[in-house]
Amino acid sequence: MLELLVEWYDGVELWLVQLVYPLQVALVLAVLVPLCWGVARVVDRAVDGLGAKFTRVRGAEPPVGRDGETGRRGKTA
Template sequence: MEWLVLWWDGVELWLVRLPYPLQVMLTLAVLVPLTWAVARVVDRVVDGLSARVTRVRGAEPPLGRRDVSGSRAERRKLGMGERSAS
């Protein structure tokens, strides 16, 4: 475990010695994708858990598990079917 602490200290020293604009760019390049991925995982977990514990029988499935465009029959039922050019 000592090697990890030494490596991390080296990374910190390298980062601190960089000019401030480079520090910001490097930090954003690492943190933005990381936080986006964590938020996506949390969103999927919450969607899945809420779908399992809901008391409503006809509840819609989570967004990642349903067809966004809807079926042709559903669109016709809602009045959104294909329209003829007039």
């Protein structure tokens, strides 16, 4: 199983390094930008959740975008 993964990765790596440089950059950005955005979003939500769970302030405002239907901080329509 691990050998198949290594062979697949070697094939992808060989294909990537044989591309011209502008295509390499475009492909890496097309993969890394969404991946990094997703990881940053997960980390942000986790920190917000932990902060809300362990806060000592009662009745504190929820994190931005988490107050229900309005999408605004603490204001209702």
